[in-house]
Amino acid sequence: MPSRDVVLRFLVVLTVAGSIARIAGVYEVDRREKSSSETVAVNLRNLDERVELLADQVRRLSAQFLSHLNARER
Secondary structure (H helix, E strand, O other): OHHHHHHHHHHHHHHHHHHHHHHHHHHHHHHHHOOOHHHHHHHHHHHHHHHHHHHHHHHHHHHHHHHHHHHHHO
8 A cells, every 4th residue: 555655646746846847837938938928828738738748648657557566466
């Protein structure tokens, strides 16, 4: 069971880090370009897509890890 707690904490940390990176990215893009609202919206969509891809990868890896862990416990 402690391994599952570790995985859960790891996922929470990655989620928080992804959110911080997203906010920082939006701020940096806006600061650099002094963007119009359309440019900011496009950049935000691109960031959303990247965060979703990373979240999907984390979900897949955690599922693989848990299934491997469960198989090893049997």
